[in-house]
Amino acid sequence: MKFVLRRLGFFLLTLWAALTINFAIPRLLPGSPITSLMARYHGRLQGAPLKAVEAELGVDNHDSLLTQYLTYLKNCARFDFGKSVQYFPESVSHQVGSALPWTLGLVGVTTVLAFVLGTGIGAVSAWRRGGRLDAVLPPVFVVATGLPYFWVAMMLILVFAVAHPWLPTAFGSDEGLTAGFNADFISSVLQHAILPSVTILISSIGVWVLIMRNSMVTTLAEDYVRMARAKGLPGRRIMWDYAARNAMLPSLTGFAICIGGVVSGAVLVEYVFAYPGVGYMLVQAVENEDFPMMQALFLLITVAVLLAVLLADIATAVLDPHTRTAR
Amino acid sequence: MTATLDAAVPLTGRRIPGSSVARAMAGNRKALAGLLILVFFVVLAAVPDWIAPGDPAASRYGRSLGASAHHLFGTTGFGQDVAAQVVHGTRPILLIAVLSGVFATLLSVLIGVSAAYLGGLWDDLLSLFTDVILVIPVLPLVVVIAGYFAHRSLTVMIAALVVTGWSYGARQLRAQALSLRGRDFLEAARVRGERRSYIIVVELLPNMTSLIIANFMNVALYSVLTASGLEFIGLGDTSSVDWGTMLYWAQNQAALQTDQYLWAAVPGLCIALLSTSFALLNNAFDEISNPALRPVRRLRG
Amino acid sequence: MADLLLDVRGLSVEYATARGRVLAVDDVSLALEPGEFLGIVGESGCGKSTLLFAIARLLGPTAAITAGQVYFKGQDLAQLADRQLAGLRWRDLSVVMQSAMNALNPVTTIGAQFRDALRAHGVRDGKEIASRSREVLGRVGIDPVHLRSYAHQLSGGMRQRAMIAMALLFNPDLVIMDEPTSALDVVAQRSLMAQIKGLQQEYGFAVVFVTHDMSLVSHYSDRLMVMYGGQIAEEGPTRTVFDTPRHPYSIGLLEAFPSIRGPRVRLTGIPGSPPDLADPPPGCRFAPRCPSVMAVCTQRPIELYDVPGAQVRCLLHAPGGVADD
Numbered sequence: 022m023k024f025v026l027r028r029l030g031f032f033l034l035t036l037w038a039a040l041t042i043n044f045a046i047p048r049l050l051p052g053s054p055i056t057s058l059m060a061r062y063h064g065r066l067q068g069a070p071l072k073a074v075e076a077e078l079g080v081d082n083h084d085s086l087l088t089q090y091l092t093y094l095k096n097c098a099r100f101d102f103g104k105s106v107q108y109f110p111e112s113v114s115h116q117v118g119s120a121l122p123w124t125l126g127l128v129g130v131t132t133v134l135a136f137v138l139g140t141g142i143g144a145v146s147a148w149r150r151g152g153r154l155d156a157v158l159p160p161v162f163v164v165a166t167g168l169p170y171f172w173v174a175m176m177l178i179l180v181f182a183v184a185h186p187w188l189p190t191a192f193g194s195d196e197g198l199t200a201g202f203n204a205d206f207i208s209s210v211l212q213h214a215i216l217p218s219v220t221i222l223i224s225s226i227g228v229w230v231l232i233m234r235n236s237m238v239t240t241l242a243e244d245y246v247r248m249a250r251a252k253g254l255p256g257r258r259i260m261w262d263y264a265a266r267n268a269m270l271p272s273l274t275g276f277a278i279c280i281g282g283v284v285s286g287a288v289l290v291e292y293v294f295a296y297p298g299v300g301y302m303l304v305q306a307v308e309n310e311d312f313p314m315m316q317a318l319f320l321l322i323t324v325a326v327l328l329a330v331l332l333a334d335i336a337t338a339v340l341d342p343h344t345r346t347a348r
Numbered sequence: 349m350t351a352t353l354d355a356a357v358p359l360t361g362r363r364i365p366g367s368s369v370a371r372a373m374a375g376n377r378k379a380l381a382g383l384l385i386l387v388f389f390v391v392l393a394a395v396p397d398w399i400a401p402g403d404p405a406a407s408r409y410g411r412s413l414g415a416s417a418h419h420l421f422g423t424t425g426f427g428q429d430v431a432a433q434v435v436h437g438t439r440p441i442l443l444i445a446v447l448s449g450v451f452a453t454l455l456s457v458l459i460g461v462s463a464a465y466l467g468g469l470w471d472d473l474l475s476l477f478t479d480v481i482l483v484i485p486v487l488p489l490v491v492v493i494a495g496y497f498a499h500r501s502l503t504v505m506i507a508a509l510v511v512t513g514w515s516y517g518a519r520q521l522r523a524q525a526l527s528l529r530g531r532d533f534l535e536a537a538r539v540r541g542e543r544r545s546y547i548i549v550v551e552l553l554p555n556m557t558s559l560i561i562a563n564f565m566n567v568a569l570y571s572v573l574t575a576s577g578l579e580f581i582g583l584g585d586t587s588s589v590d591w592g593t594m595l596y597w598a599q600n601q602a603a604l605q606t607d608q609y610l611w612a613a614v615p616g617l618c619i620a621l622l623s624t625s626f627a628l629l630n631n632a633f634d635e636i637s638n639p640a641l642r643p644v645r646r647l648r649g
Numbered sequence: 650m651a652d653l654l655l656d657v658r659g660l661s662v663e664y665a666t667a668r669g670r671v672l673a674v675d676d677v678s679l680a681l682e683p684g685e686f687l688g689i690v691g692e693s694g695c696g697k698s699t700l701l702f703a704i705a706r707l708l709g710p711t712a713a714i715t716a717g718q719v720y721f722k723g724q725d726l727a728q729l730a731d732r733q734l735a736g737l738r739w740r741d742l743s744v745v746m747q748s749a750m751n752a753l754n755p756v757t758t759i760g761a762q763f764r765d766a767l768r769a770h771g772v773r774d775g776k777e778i779a780s781r782s783r784e785v786l787g788r789v790g791i792d793p794v795h796l797r798s799y800a801h802q803l804s805g806g807m808r809q810r811a812m813i814a815m816a817l818l819f820n821p822d823l824v825i826m827d828e829p830t831s832a833l834d835v836v837a838q839r840s841l842m843a844q845i846k847g848l849q850q851e852y853g854f855a856v857v858f859v860t861h862d863m864s865l866v867s868h869y870s871d872r873l874m875v876m877y878g879g880q881i882a883e884e885g886p887t888r889t890v891f892d893t894p895r896h897p898y899s900i901g902l903l904e905a906f907p908s909i910r911g912p913r914v915r916l917t918g919i920p921g922s923p924p925d926l927a928d929p930p931p932g933c934r935f936a937p938r939c940p941s942v943m944a945v946c947t948q949r950p951i952e953l954y955d956v957p958g959a960q961v962r963c964l965l966h967a968p969g970g971v972a973d974d
Binding site for chain 2: 160
Binding site for chain 1: 702705707709710731734735736737738739740743744746747748751752753754755756757765766769770799801
């Protein structure tokens with residue numbers, strides 16, 4: 022339990038750090054970005070939207086920085102991120118809320134799938150070390166880790182949608198369909214999700230495979246694996262119950278480290294496919310200089326990553342009795 | 349990716365960094381492949397005007413031409429030669445990769461080794477700091493940072509990459525420094541009365557060479573992908589000639605949908621190749637620094 | 650002569666390393682009768698652990714048996730495939746390793762590991778599994794409540810005893826032990842050894858016990874084998890080898906251990922270091938460190954010679970004296 026509490030503490034600390042970074046960047050970076058940002062806004066916005074942004078950015082706000090900071094924290098706790106510049110007078114939270122389920126569905130499901138598959142492949146590859154599988158797969162996956170997410174997306178579009186128009190290349194679903202739990206909509210959603218999902222899968226699985234494989238290799242050299250062989254246990258049992266279960270632990274740590282990168286890549290994938298998730302929204306916010314939106318989305322994505330890390334930590338606690346029964 | 353060095357460090361501790369590393373690399377096929385690709389791009393970056401003379405950004409040719417003897421990869425929607433752009437685009441990305449790599453690695457070594465060597469509260473604080481930075485997702489952070497600056501410069505990009513990219517290396521180097529800390533040769537140096545800084549720089553660091561290089565490759569890989577990604581969504585200098593920006597314009601002009609495949613495929617392929625070369629080299633140096641990961645020689649019969 | 654339980658003939662084991670093939674075990678033969686206790690003694694790197702793992706067919710992928718036979722209850726283990734070995738593993742032949750902390754799965758309970766072994770050999774009834782597990786733990790004096798404990802929750806001595814209990818689940822005919830006491834302090838070592846000997850006498854299994862501590866094992870073993878550089882240096886009944894060592898290396902080993910009762914003597918170690926098995930010396934492997942070395946010792950490989958009651962690989966004991974070539 023102490024372990025989980027410690028990890029919860031880390032989660033909160035990092036959350037606080039992210040919130041503070043978010044607050045600090047526009048106000049404390051050299052080159053006074055706020056001034057330059059306001060200068061750019063003046064050309065484009067008037068009236069209410071302009072005032073809203075000014076309030077958000079703290080222009081002409083004569084409160085001390087500390088007061089502004091505390092107000093900011095309070096607003097974040099209430100999910101109040103102000104009004105969007107692009108979609109004024111819609112609030113940022115409302116806009117983001119509509120995009121969130123798309124990303125959760127696409128990125129969340131695909132990442133879990135990639136992790137599970139990648140870890141499994143890594144375990145089997147290490148188990149059959151020296152065999153043909155292990156000679157071919159690791160180099161392939163090393164190469165795969167070098168593939169840019171957005172390029173894979175574009176190539177998949179090229180092959181599966183342009184050259185052979187089998188799959189849709191943009192958006193979350195076909196236009197003209199009513200959203201809801203009807204078969205047409207759902208099947209359209211699934212269809213539109215295939216290419217982005219496969220992109221993320223291809224681009225991210227390599228890392229999981231290599232992390233697990235390396236962890237397995239170390240684990241397989243342990244005495245308890247040899248002992249399992251000595252007991253005459255069937256091979257598959259040794260591989261999963263003795264080797265993989267132990268190798269999973271560093272693998273989960275690796276998951277926590279790499280998940281940020283996967284989410285970053287997913288942002289680009291959403292952009293290429295114009296998939297209406299938070300990643301796409303983030304890029305649009307930047308392109309349109311919708312500052313309140315940018316802030317909120319950065320926070321949201323960070324929180325999502327932190328939650329994933331916390332989940333991985335909890336999984337570690339479940340799998341590893343050392344952390345549960347630490348003296 | 350564990351960081352143990354047991355088999356590779358001889359008892360006396362004194363190593364000539366490079367000699368055995370070079371030998372180990374020569375025997376590693378992945379390293380050779382990565383090196384070959386990297387050398388190819390370095391050549392392109394070194395003498396672009398030689399290979400593709402003229403201004404690659406000038407719209408001199410017919411628009412959206414296909415591949416031909418005149419234009420190896422055809423022309424862009426603005427009438428520029430794709431191949432020339434690709435060649436000239438090599439230097440910026442390589443510069444970004446190398447500079448980010450060097451500075452981020454320096455930071456990693458500084459923080460990672462200090463944490464390991466200082467121990468105690470310092471170690472706890474530095475490690476916590478490292479972990480916090482490590483977990484925060486990079487692209488959203490860099491997007492937000494870059495988004496505030498209207499004037500997009502190389503410096504900002506590199507600074508953002510360095511600030512976000514050092515943490516993983518610091519973790520790994522700290523782990524390895526910790527495992528080397530108890531070694532006899534370091535004890536011997538301490539007993540001899542050497543200053544701590546001497547011990548770290550002259551005795552400890554040379555033994556961490558391959559892991560340091562592996563980390564450099566890792567940051568380079570990460571920089572290439574992230575910088576290209578940023579350029580792709582328009583956060584780089586959109587008037588400059590580099591691969592990510594080429595892809596930005598290609599996407600902007602719907603190149604894929606309008607039969608201009610090469611405009612999108614070629615620069616993307618280069619990004620993939622360059623980052624793959626770093627990935628291969630990273631993997632190779634990982635194996636060198638941890639002999640347990642090396643390919644197993646099966647004994648048959 | 651009763652049927653031999655274990656009859657190893659001319660066993661050689663090689664490793665594949667970056668520098669080429671290394672002969673870790675060179676033409677080793679040993680014979681073990683049912684219920685016999687054989688001690689194998691030697692320095693680190695002499696090949697004793699490799700020999701054990703080769704006999705138990707537990708070598709890693711980089712090593713393999715390159716010559717010889719391992720007859721166990723009439724079958725040559727070296728020829729059997731994994732599937733055929735699975736049947737006799739743990740039933741007839743079990744293993745105890747040096748560090749229980751490393752040899753026990755850290756993420757599953759002790760009881761689960763006992764259960765694994767039992768189920769792998771056809772014992773599936775929950776009650777029988779429980780009663781067998783409790784029974785073997787009882788033999789080594791561990792409270793059955795620890796079946797639900799994890800390895801790291803037990804003390805060092807308890808862990809080792811739990812490992813021994815696990816090895817006895819099927820009352821095997823042979824238990825191979827690789828330095829099971831080395832990780833313990835001196836007092837615990839003696840107590841564990843006594844317990845092992847007691848169990849052995851009660852249940853009648855044979856033991857092959859590898860250690861670097863000659864004096865420890867000599868109290869309990871029937872036969873003693875000294876290994877050096879991958880080869881047998883000396884071998885015979887314990888009393889013979891211990892009281893009248895003949896190989897200069899055995900002599901050196903014994904002199905390195907001070908006697909608590911004897912007169913004060915100068916403590917002598919054996920100067921030099923073990924041979925590099927990737928590039929072994931041409932003649933006797935101990936020659937570079939031998940106080941009694943002769944010129945002829947480095948000229949050709951030395952065979953095992955019979956001496957009264959034992960065998961020695963030393964030209965000092967070659968029949969008919971030593972002739973210069």
